[in-house]
Amino acid sequence: MRFSRLRLTGFKSFVEPTDFLIEPGLTGVVGPNGCGKSNLLEAMRWVMGAASAKAMRGEGMDDVIFAGSGGRPARNHAEVKLTIDNAARNAPAKFNEYPVLEITRRIDRGAGSTFRINGTEVRARDVQLLFADASTGANSPALVRQGQISELIAAKPQNRRRILEEAAGVSGLYGRRHEAELRVRAAETNLERLGDLAGEIEANLARLRREARAAAKYKKLAAEIRNLQSAVLHARWRQAVGQLADAEAEAIKARGDAEIAGRAAAVASTEALEAQNAIAPLRDEDAAAGAIVHRLAIEKDRLDGALAAASREIDRLNAEIARMEADAAREEQVALDAQSAVARLAHEVQDVEGENAQVPERLPQLQAGLHAAEQARAAAETLVEAVATGVATRQAEARAAQAGWTDAQSRLDRLAIALAQAMREREALG
Numbered sequence: 001m002r003f004s005r006l007r008l009t010g011f012k013s014f015v016e017p018t019d020f021l022i023e024p025g026l027t028g029v030v031g032p033n034g035c036g037k038s039n040l041l042e043a044m045r046w047v048m049g050a051a052s053a054k055a056m057r058g059e060g061m062d063d064v065i066f067a068g069s070g071g072r073p074a075r076n077h078a079e080v081k082l083t084i085d086n087a088a089r090n091a092p093a094k095f096n097e098y099p100v101l102e103i104t105r106r107i108d109r110g111a112g113s114t115f116r117i118n119g120t121e122v123r124a125r126d127v128q129l130l131f132a133d134a135s136t137g138a139n140s141p142a143l144v145r146q147g148q149i150s151e152l153i154a155a156k157p158q159n160r161r162r163i164l165e166e167a168a169g170v171s172g173l174y175g176r177r178h179e180a181e182l183r184v185r186a187a188e189t190n191l192e193r194l195g196d197l198a199g200e201i202e203a204n205l206a207r208l209r210r211e212a213r214a215a216a217k218y219k220k221l222a223a224e225i226r227n228l229q230s231a232v233l234h235a236r237w238r239q240a241v242g243q244l245a246d247a248e249a250e251a252i253k254a255r256g257d258a259e260i261a262g263r264a265a266a267v268a269s270t271e272a273l274e275a276q277n278a279i280a281p282l283r284d285e286d287a288a289a290g291a292i293v294h295r296l297a298i299e300k301d302r303l304d305g306a307l308a309a310a311s312r313e314i315d316r317l318n319a320e321i322a323r324m325e326a327d328a329a330r331e332e333q334v335a336l337d338a339q340s341a342v343a344r345l346a347h348e349v350q351d352v353e354g355e356n357a358q359v360p361e362r363l364p365q366l367q368a369g370l371h372a373a374e375q376a377r378a379a380a381e382t383l384v385e386a387v388a389t390g391v392a393t394r395q396a397e398a399r400a401a402q403a404g405w406t407d408a409q410s411r412l413d414r415l416a417i418a419l420a421q422a423m424r425e426r427e428a429l430g
Helices: 037-047 124-133 148-153 157-168 171-358 360-429
Strands: 002-009 018-021 077-085 100-108 112-117 120-122
Touching: 002 037, 037 077, 037 100, 100 124, 112 124, 171 360
Parallel strands: none
Antiparallel strands: 002 018, 002 077, 077 100, 100 112, 112 120
């Protein structure tokens, strides 16, 4: 089993698909620092199943994807394919039928890695065991990275032993033994679980046996119950037969009684028809009386409404008469006050005339006073006339209100008489 070609696509600095041919003999890669020599070794370790991002000189496994440059955009996936020549048929038995093995590892940004062997998707553990059986792999001492020589010199004995085991080709056996131990432990766990299940099944079996015995007992009791029910039903049938004979005799007797009752019912129907014919005139009289009572009730309601309206009208007229009497008294008082004012003004005029006769030199002043007194007297007389006119108007309104009150009182009396007559007619009708 010999490595023949390594193909890199989007892995670190190899953005474009790049084929690295591994020819028979010694193949070397020469170049300045930073040209990507270490990336080839890391690509080979990565495709062999390396799981440590630090071994790839990155913080995470997504760092192996081309991150972009000034003239190229970043990629979202990286893929490394390792071609192995198996013409000698010395590959592990599982893959020894293939003349060429192609191991492919692809990683998508944020989605993780997938492994394929000849196009078939496999586990990372399968790829690691494949290379472990061939005494190589991602951690093989044959793949020497930068600084690994000094690490080997300063390594602990157990680490050196691991390196020697890998060089001897037994690391795959240790890996398979570890897997076998895991499977044995899983089998032991399953056996313990099977023991628990067996115990549960035994308990369920005992319960089912008890239930089977109870079911058999139930079937026996059910058969006895069915036999007893058959006997009871037979006894009930015989009793029902006797009751049927008695019922037939009673039915014959009932038929005779029904014929007698039918003849009596025919006679009663005839009498009821005659009674209905006699009741018809009475029903007509009752309907007429009911109509009269209904009409009287309507008339009574109408008279009650008119009586209430007349009472309200009398109350209103009484209030109006009281208001008019108060207005008349007030206007009479105003007239008396005006008459006293006129008398007082006349007395003042006489005084002014006396003073005018006695004092000729005060004549202009007294004449002016006299003229003012005359004007005041004229105004008072005008007020007296207006008050007298108002008193006459109020007296006329009072007389009209008195006449309306008298008319309403007479209407009320007539309504009371009509209501009493309607009540008498109603009592007469019963």
